[in-house]
Amino acid sequence: MIQTKGLNKKYGGVTVLNLENLEIPRGQSFGLVGNNGAGKTTFFNLLLDLIKPTTGKIATNNIQVNLSEDWKSFTGSFIDESFLIGYLTAEEYFYFVGDLRGQNKADIDAFLVQFEEIFNDEIIGKKKYLRDLSKGNQKKAGIVGALIGNPEVIILDEPFANLDPTTQIRLKQIIKDLTKNRDVTVLISSHDLMHVTEVSDRIVVLEKGEIIKDLVTSEATLKELEEHFTA
Amino acid sequence: MIKRFLSLEWKQYFRSPYWQRSIGLKIFMGFLGLYFMSIFLFLGFFLFKIIHKIFPDQDPFVVVSGFLFYWVLGDLMIRFFLQKLPVMTVKPLLTLPIKRSQIVNYVLGKSAVSFFNFLPLFAIIPFGIVLIFKEGYDPATTIFWALTLIIITLINNFLNFIIESLTAKTELSFLPLIAGTGILFALNYFNIISFSNLISKGVIGIANNPILIGIPILILIVLYIYNFKILKNELYTDGSVQTKTKEAKTTDLSWTKRFGDIAPFMQLDLKLMMRNKRAKSTFFILIIGLLYGLFFYPQPMYRDVVFLYALIGIFSTGTFLINFGQFIPAWDSSYYKLLMSQNFKYEQYLKSKFTLMAISVILLFVLGIPYIYFGWKVLITHFAAAIYNIGVNTHVIMYGGSFNRKKINLDERAAFNFQGTGAVQWLIGIPLMLIPMLFFGAINYFLNFETAIGVLIGLGLIGVVFHQKIMKIITKKYVASKYKMIEAFSQDN
Numbered sequence: 001m002i003q004t005k006g007l008n009k010k011y012g013g014v015t016v017l018n019l020e021n022l023e024i025p026r027g028q029s030f031g032l033v034g035n036n037g038a039g040k041t042t043f044f045n046l047l048l049d050l051i052k053p054t055t056g057k058i059a060t061n062n063i064q065v066n067l068s069e070d071w072k073s074f075t076g077s078f079i080d081e082s083f084l085i086g087y088l089t090a091e092e093y094f095y096f097v098g099d100l101r102g103q104n105k106a107d108i109d110a111f112l113v114q115f116e117e118i119f120n121d122e123i124i125g126k127k128k129y130l131r132d133l134s135k136g137n138q139k140k141a142g143i144v145g146a147l148i149g150n151p152e153v154i155i156l157d158e159p160f161a162n163l164d165p166t167t168q169i170r171l172k173q174i175i176k177d178l179t180k181n182r183d184v185t186v187l188i189s190s191h192d193l194m195h196v197t198e199v200s201d202r203i204v205v206l207e208k209g210e211i212i213k214d215l216v217t218s219e220a221t222l223k224e225l226e227e228h229f230t231a
Numbered sequence: 232m233i234k235r236f237l238s239l240e241w242k243q244y245f246r247s248p249y250w251q252r253s254i255g256l257k258i259f260m261g262f263l264g265l266y267f268m269s270i271f272l273f274l275g276f277f278l279f280k281i282i283h284k285i286f287p288d289q290d291p292f293v294v295v296s297g298f299l300f301y302w303v304l305g306d307l308m309i310r311f312f313l314q315k316l317p318v319m320t321v322k323p324l325l326t327l328p329i330k331r332s333q334i335v336n337y338v339l340g341k342s343a344v345s346f347f348n349f350l351p352l353f354a355i356i357p358f359g360i361v362l363i364f365k366e367g368y369d370p371a372t373t374i375f376w377a378l379t380l381i382i383i384t385l386i387n388n389f390l391n392f393i394i395e396s397l398t399a400k401t402e403l404s405f406l407p408l409i410a411g412t413g414i415l416f417a418l419n420y421f422n423i424i425s426f427s428n429l430i431s432k433g434v435i436g437i438a439n440n441p442i443l444i445g446i447p448i449l450i451l452i453v454l455y456i457y458n459f460k461i462l463k464n465e466l467y468t469d470g471s472v473q474t475k476t477k478e479a480k481t482t483d484l485s486w487t488k489r490f491g492d493i494a495p496f497m498q499l500d501l502k503l504m505m506r507n508k509r510a511k512s513t514f515f516i517l518i519i520g521l522l523y524g525l526f527f528y529p530q531p532m533y534r535d536v537v538f539l540y541a542l543i544g545i546f547s548t549g550t551f552l553i554n555f556g557q558f559i560p561a562w563d564s565s566y567y568k569l570l571m572s573q574n575f576k577y578e579q580y581l582k583s584k585f586t587l588m589a590i591s592v593i594l595l596f597v598l599g600i601p602y603i604y605f606g607w608k609v610l611i612t613h614f615a616a617a618i619y620n621i622g623v624n625t626h627v628i629m630y631g632g633s634f635n636r637k638k639i640n641l642d643e644r645a646a647f648n649f650q651g652t653g654a655v656q657w658l659i660g661i662p663l664m665l666i667p668m669l670f671f672g673a674i675n676y677f678l679n680f681e682t683a684i685g686v687l688i689g690l691g692l693i694g695v696v697f698h699q700k701i702m703k704i705i706t707k708k709y710v711a712s713k714y715k716m717i718e719a720f721s722q723d724n
Contacts, residue, residue, distance in 0.1 A: 048571075048572045049571070050571060050714075051714060051717070052714045069576070072573060072574040072575070073574045075572070077572050079568065080568075082567070082568045082569065083566065083569040083572075084566060084569070085499070085565075085566045085569065086566070086641070087506040087507050088499075099495035100574050101573075101574050129506070
């Protein structure tokens with residue numbers, strides 16, 4: 001589904017990301033871990049064509065992202081709060097994103113029902129603009145927005161940070177359900193090793209922009225990761 | 232501690248990522264400052280002579296004192312629109328072991344050394360020098376008179392912040408102030424209460440009786456303390472958060488559906504304008520733009536200057552176009568990343584902006600039809616200007632927008648807010664207003680009025696005919712600047 005070829009991003013001569021050959025097959029639940037500055041967000045930004053690669057290519061579904069915009073129709077993402085439109089209410093935000101993804105109001109209303117538990121009566125029907133919501137609630141709205149319109153690729157940057165325990169547990173379940181049928185590819189990054197091993201089939205460890213571990217998740221993975229980051 | 236604060240601000244100023252880019256604006260402001268300083272200096276040195284010429288049988292010293300009332304009112308108005316309380320990024324300081332009162336005192340103290348307080352000195356001091364050394368006034372009287380004026384300047388300084396903080400929460404915050412000064416002015420003008428007399432007598436009284444200077448000083452101290460209290464209250468992080476939360480109003484904008492695939496963006500743009508301070512003010516500028524012609528047309532002196540019709544026509548039918556258009560796409564800067572990763576074509580996004588601007592031009596033209604009162608030529612010129620606006624200026628301003636690299640904070644009000652403005656925004660005014668005016672004026676002068684109208688309409692129609700092609704070019708330009716814009720918009724400047 002996602003392929004990089006000689007992908008390299010430099011800022012002022014310093015390499016921040018170097019992915020010679022990374023291939024993420026369709027339906028994989030892909031976890032990205034690494035300390036700050038490892039290049040996780042850079043990778044997601046490149047994948048969303050928000051920054052330009054210095055050299056190399058990155059493609060989803062054989063569409064090179066900086067040449068065609070066709071990947072946008074099947075990609076949902078939430079990187080940070082700049083993905084939210086502060087002066088809309090949460091509903092209006094969902095309808096707006098829905099509009100762009102060919103979902104009408106009724107579709108969105110039906111879609112939102114499953115998140116009632118997460119929203120905990122604080123997001124929908126509260127007559128509050130997104131800019132007035134708490135950080136955690138903003139994040140919930142952003143993540144749900146990324147799931148609108150049955151995307152085939154979902155990109156979430158540190159989705160578990162700032163979330164309350166209920167939502168963390170629900171979100172893990174959602175990610176597992178999404179990838180169950182091997183249709184949807186989910187990419188997440190996280191600093192929480194436990195969460196990420198629980199939901200990912202495969203975990204890649206980045207360090208200074210390079211892949212230094214590429215693991216298929218098993219019983220031993222969490223231990224291995226913990227040892228890696230202790231050393 | 233003050234030294235540390237100063238060094239923090241120094242760094243904030245010079246390390247702001249877009250410092251270099253806005254250097255043009257800073258130079259411009261610098262020149263403006265120099266210009267005012269020289270005017271004030273000139274006034275200071277020659278005011279005595281000038282007044283002596285105009286009112287030969289009155290004491291210039293008394294005449295100047297008589298004008299103080301108008302100066303105070305004018306000064307307050309100008310300050311209200313131009314001067315802002317110096318802001319420090321206080322949040323990170325609040326949890327450090329610094330006394331809150333220290334921060335407040337620093338902010339207030341800093342406001343006292345603002346340019347607005349120095350400017351009057353450039354007039355007061357030379358005027359005083361002339362009084363003492365050339366005209367032989369009593370030095371003590373003159374010095375106390377000058378001191379009183381300086382204290383009044385400072386009183387204005389702190390009074391302004393109180394007014395600002397009281398009106399900041401309302402939308403049309405400038406209305407009560409304008410009404411207030413208007414009433415004061417009227418009371419004075421119709422001699423119901425002669426404030427100019429009162430102030431004049433007061434100031435001269437102080438000059439003759441130096442002990443009385445305690446009164447303005449006392450007023451100043453009271454104002455300072457009041458400011459101190461207001462500011463100290465706002466130094467809590469939730470103070471600013473609480474006032475922000477307003478109940479969201481949902482509006483039914485389903486009528487935009489008839490515009491097809493650009494409807495979501497039109498809805499977004501309309502909400503943007505209705506729900507954000509900065510954008511909302513764009514609406515109110517409309518009224519000014521619409522009535523702009525009334526400043527000129529009623530005066531016989533402008534009635535026959537035909538080329539002005541074109542300028543007024545462009546401006547009054549294009550107010551929205553200019554005010555909204557110059558900040559495309561910066562309006563959407565705070566969520567630009569979202570837009571760039573969503574499923575739509577860039578052209579749709581730009582088309583929605585174009586449609587809004589074109590509709591606004593038509594609407595403003597229709598609302599301006601009563602201008603026919605000043606003659607059919609005026610109305611026809613406005614019509615031609617409207618066509619030109621739709622066909623040419625919309626495209627020009629959108630093309631200019633692709634050079635936009637400044638984030639806009641939607642919550643700040645617009646009047647004299649230069650945020651988001653760069654050299655391009657100033658330059659774009661030239662093709663927007665001057666070129667059509669020159670075209671129109673020249674053709675009207677060398678050929679005739681009908682041809683001039685024809686050319687404006689013709690140019691506009693060409694733009695309409697090639698709309699699709701031009702949009703393609705503009706879209707390309709936006710796509711090419713995409714990464715630069717994303718990077719620039721994610722910086723807080």
